[in-house]
Amino acid sequence: MTAEEMITVATENGITTLTLNQPENRNSLSMSMLRALSERLETLEDDPDTRVVVLAASGRVFCAGHDLKEIREQFGDQDQQKDLFDQCSKVMQQVVNLPKPVIARVAGVATAAGCQLVASCDLAVAADTARFATPGVNIGLFCSTPMVALSRNVHRKHAMEMLLTGEMISALRAEQIGLVNKVVDEQVLDDMVYNMAGVIAGKSTHTLKIGKEAFYRQLELGLADAYDYTSQVMTDNLAAGDAQEGICAFLDKRTPEWKDS
Template sequence: MSTTPRPDDAGGQPDLIVAARDGVTTLQLNRPQRRHALSLSLLEQLDEALAAIAEDKTVRAVVIASEGKVFCSGHDLGEMTGRSEEDYQTLFATCARMMQRVRQLPQPVIARVQGFATAAGCQLVAACDLAVAAEEAQFATPGVRIGLFCTTPMVPLVRNIAPKMAMEMLLTGQPISAQQALSAGLVNRVVPANQLDAAVSELTDAIVASSPLTVSIGKRAFYDQLSLDEETAYQRAVAVMTDNALRHDAQEGMTAFLEKRSPDWTGS
């Protein structure tokens, strides 16, 4: 899969770099001069890239990454002042669509967080299925400090961490450390910066080793049942697991286990 890069307005470099290797596609935010801020153009590019990945059966996992001291600083405030109601609606709706696409993607998405993740950048981490952070990483929803409450970042944030902690982040704008994010459930692992890529690879390797069909069935079922009461969740889970068990990959996996051999996944 490839996308046509669009040059960033400041440097002539693509503001999203798409790289694929061994079943893993990396989407690298590439606006260092703007602290990897999510301009409308970058949001659109991410949305388009994710839509293409959803249809690409060679992609088994996705990593969202950047370089430097900032993972993502949120919306680009330089293009947000003095806009019309329609402009704001378009920007926030595009962002919401992209964040939801991360969740709806058949493939798992991992945030590789090497630095600050603020506002919509924190939202992006929360929207990902998994997140690995360097020890130096910090997370914040500081919109309240500039008069613009982080209402859309709040949506996935409160679905990751306890409501009172989320509310404290939203009301004070104070950052939390990587270790606090780990304790809160916002990230899965915290490692030294020089081990960040290895930690991400450990997760992607495990994902790629499993049936892509089974992974996609499981990811969808996970999010589908979250908002259901326990009885309804079990009903949904029974139906999904029954369907899963009838698929070729499940039969192959169980047979391979009994025969003490590696399974041959077909994605069916």
């Protein structure tokens, strides 16, 4: 399959949907799939028509993680294996660093690096039939890279339970531990996802970019440094035209007219 076939793209009303489109391979993150996803994310960075990104998947499996058949072919070639994991890490960081909010639409199973992909997104909405796991321990390959995103989204004891047992958890359990934001009936999954995306798409893209970057950066800082950093971020944000327009619109009781700057 070509990169365009592996990851389909559709944009409407400022919302771009990227769909993992290899259901016959359980949407596994092979090297070719990872490269295709990386290319798609790169094109969206400066795309003026994209205000919010929805990450979806075709078929009954959202993403089964790495392609184990591909990994088996790489036995004995550590350079190739390291390239694969480095590429996966690059994609996860691209999701986090993309200056547009990313919402995972999860209608099926998300395991290992697939669960990592969900955890890397800014928001996640799941169907009540969705399930999640980091089952690497069951095959002797601990989910060490998925652990990075997982442990930054859920409490460490919940993360360790998933990592150590490798057991599948329900969508409701994923919501309870903070892996996903909302769980809904599969029949209304799209309504929930695109309503949420539409609300976010109505905000200033400049403000969203500032806020997303600041959110992830302050998490890595100590308390005092985080406040110093975010105080400067707010000061700089206040100098932007959209912030001044938004404040004036609120005080004047009117709808703001964003310039995205």
